[in-house]
Amino acid sequence: xxxxxFHLVRLVLTGAHVADAEVxxxxxxxxISGPSDTGKTFILQCIDFMLGGRDTPRTSLRCTxxxxxxxxxxxxxxxxxxxxxRSPRWGVRLRRPDGSEAVLAERHAADRDDTxxxxxxxxxxxxxxxxxxxxxxxxxxxxxxxxxxxxxISEEEIIRAQSPVLSGRCDANR
Numbered sequence: 262x263x264x265x266x267f268h269l270v271r272l273v274l275t276g277a278h279v280a281d282a283e284v285x286x287x288x289x290x291x292x293i294s295g296p297s298d299t300g301k302t303f304i305l306q307c308i309d310f311m312l313g314g315r316d317t318p319r320t321s322l323r324c325t326x327x328x329x330x331x332x333x334x335x336x337x338x339x340x341x342x343x344x345x346x347r348s349p350r351w352g353v354r355l356r357r358p359d360g361s362e363a364v365l366a367e368r369h370a371a372d373r374d375d376t377x378x379x380x381x382x383x384x385x386x387x388x389x390x391x392x393x394x395x396x397x398x399x400x401x402x403x404x405x406x407x408x409x410x411x412x413x414i415s416e417e418e419i420i421r422a423q424s425p426v427l428s429g430r431c432d433a434n435r
Contacts, residue, residue, distance in 0.1 A: 265386030266336040267343075272307055276327035288334075302415070307331075309413050311347055313367065313377040313405050335384050345377070353377055371402030378405040 269286040284293075284304055293301045306318035311331035328348040335343065344356040345365070353365040369378035374388075382388040382405050391400040392407060410418075 264336040265384070267333045267381075267384045268336065269308070270332040270334055270342055272304065272311070273330040273332075274307065274327055275330065279327075305413060305415055309409065311345055312381060312409055312413065313369070314409065315367075317349060333384075337384075345380075355380060369402075369404040369406065381405040 268288045269291070271283055271285045274282045293304055295301055303318055306314075306316070307329050308331065310316065310318055311329055328346055330344055330346045332342045332344045338358075343358060346354045346356070347367075353367055355363045355365050357363070363375065365380060366373060366376040369376055373379065374383075379388060382390070382403065385408070387403055387408075390403040392403050393400050
């Protein structure tokens with residue numbers, strides 16, 4: 262059985278009249294640290310945005326017309342880089358290892374395989390899975406946004422007393 266998942270390679274921000282900004286990542290856990298006002302939160306917001314988050318980063322790409330590019334490597338083949346490019350002007354594009362491109366929908370839809378969420382769920386081996394939503398056993402399609410809070414953890418979440426894994430909705434007496 263092949264390994265599922267992906268790891269980030271680099272985040273690149275491009276824009277007119279400014280030099281590209283780039284952050285490189287290692288395989289495994291990456292910690293972004295540094296003094297106040299150096300861009301740590303912005304990097305986190307950009308990663309979240311690239312992984313299907315609705316909110317554009319606070320130092321907005323919408324205002325500057327910039328494009329964010331997130332390069333990832335699928336663990337199943339561990340070599341080809343897939344680049345996801347996102348801009349408020351034209352949406353999301355996926356560049357496959359063979360050089361072909363596809364336009365991805367920004368919002369999750371279980372009946373579509375051309376969304377950012379479905380692309381990422383496929384990489385982690387969870388495409389087509391469902392999430393139980395209540396005690397009666399009702400379910401809904403899994404979205405990558407259901408997992409994002411386990412992958413992108415902010416400073417505030419790190420210092421919080423409760424684990425990011427816990428949603429606060431479970432019964433402590435069970």
